Amino acid sequence: MANTESLENVVLELRRGVIVLAALSQLGTEEYGYSLLKKLADLGLEVDQGTLYPLLRRLEAQGLLESVWKLEEARPRRYYVISAEGKKLLPKMKKEWAGIVSVMDKMLS
Amino acid sequence: MSLVDRYVAEVGRHLPGEQRADIEAEIRSNLEDMIEDSGEEKVHAVLKKFGDPELLARKYTQKKQYLIGRHWFEIYMEVLKRVLSVALPVSLLVWFFIKFAENSDNLTRVLIQSASASFNIGIHIWFWITMVFVFLEHSGEAPIELNGNAREWSPDLLPQLPKPRQISVGEGITDVIMTLGGVGLVAFSTSLLRVEDVSGNIPLLHPDLWKIWLPVFFGLAGLTLIHDLFKLKIGNWTPALTATNILLSLATIGYLLALVFTQDIVNPAFAAALKNGTPTQMQQSVTWSIWISIAIIIGCYLWSIVNSIVMAKRLPIKK
Numbered sequence: 234m235a236n237t238e239s240l241e242n243v244v245l246e247l248r249r250g251v252i253v254l255a256a257l258s259q260l261g262t263e264e265y266g267y268s269l270l271k272k273l274a275d276l277g278l279e280v281d282q283g284t285l286y287p288l289l290r291r292l293e294a295q296g297l298l299e300s301v302w303k304l305e306e307a308r309p310r311r312y313y314v315i316s317a318e319g320k321k322l323l324p325k326m327k328k329e330w331a332g333i334v335s336v337m338d339k340m341l342s
Numbered sequence: 343m344s345l346v347d348r349y350v351a352e353v354g355r356h357l358p359g360e361q362r363a364d365i366e367a368e369i370r371s372n373l374e375d376m377i378e379d380s381g382e383e384k385v386h387a388v389l390k391k392f393g394d395p396e397l398l399a400r401k402y403t404q405k406k407q408y409l410i411g412r413h414w415f416e417i418y419m420e421v422l423k424r425v426l427s428v429a430l431p432v433s434l435l436v437w438f439f440i441k442f443a444e445n446s447d448n449l450t451r452v453l454i455q456s457a458s459a460s461f462n463i464g465i466h467i468w469f470w471i472t473m474v475f476v477f478l479e480h481s482g483e484a485p486i487e488l489n490g491n492a493r494e495w496s497p498d499l500l501p502q503l504p505k506p507r508q509i510s511v512g513e514g515i516t517d518v519i520m521t522l523g524g525v526g527l528v529a530f531s532t533s534l535l536r537v538e539d540v541s542g543n544i545p546l547l548h549p550d551l552w553k554i555w556l557p558v559f560f561g562l563a564g565l566t567l568i569h570d571l572f573k574l575k576i577g578n579w580t581p582a583l584t585a586t587n588i589l590l591s592l593a594t595i596g597y598l599l600a601l602v603f604t605q606d607i608v609n610p611a612f613a614a615a616l617k618n619g620t621p622t623q624m625q626q627s628v629t630w631s632i633w634i635s636i637a638i639i640i641g642c643y644l645w646s647i648v649n650s651i652v653m654a655k656r657l658p659i660k661k
Contacts, residue, residue, distance in 0.1 A: 265375070266371070266372040283392060286372055290365075
């Protein structure tokens, strides 16, 4: 029992770390909250709603994303897309990530 | 859809006003997208996945949603206890004499009136001290975990180990508040300590005192305030602090004794304006209550002198 719980906690922590990068990388085209959630899930990254939606707002407040409300057939939706600032930073983040992956590969093999 | 409405409203209840409408709209839109996808009958499950509304709201806001946090709470409680433990008994006593002078034949009523007047004073003190600490809490920088960006930190920023203090921060702040309170009481005495009469407001203090005696009081209080601030900063009864404490206390005691024995403190019109008894009786009664208050204050100063001398001998050894 305790074992599965601590395993879950570690997995959760690991995912939380990569969500920012995952979201930024997928927002080259604009997405609304739920469509981004599904896109990430389809690619294999299950993210908690309660984590992703507030995060999008935070990234916007930091200037990495831009957002706009659009009125569609079903309901108004808030669309997010990466900002100029975010585009500038994304390659650097990717490089950081590649560095972490190669180090961890070495460590874990 | 009423369950969704209730969920969105519950999240909104925990959001600050200026962001509420926008975040509510976004959560609703996200929820409806997901419900549409999973089927109307799954509303319950979808909401469960979204989780506790209060937790969700907390992830959206980064504002402090408390009045006084851990950092200030202990000091706040100490100041409150110290100020109230002096102010309440003194005000009870003073009010007792004033009410007794007004209406000496009904002791129960006198007790109830003076207790409720002191209770009022206590509420005021509690309110204003709380306001001071709310300001301190919210004017400072947010705790690290609430800031999006970590501040620039280096080991040089580590606070010094707290030096041994004989005078706690709470005690120091209490002294400052008491001195300011005394100044405020006298400065606004024409509106605080007065009776109303057909001819208008009659202040308790003799009007002649404003010529020399009260300005001298303000001067002394100013020096005391400076002393209080140094006391708060230094935190120990160093020789210099002890010496100024003795000098200031003696000066204040001398001032109060001279005031009591050479001046008429009570406005004759004040006693005359009180309802019952002959003016001479009232004058005596009010004068007595002032003498007793001043005797208590002198007692406090004498205690302060003795205390500072004793503590100065036990000064923590400096490295």
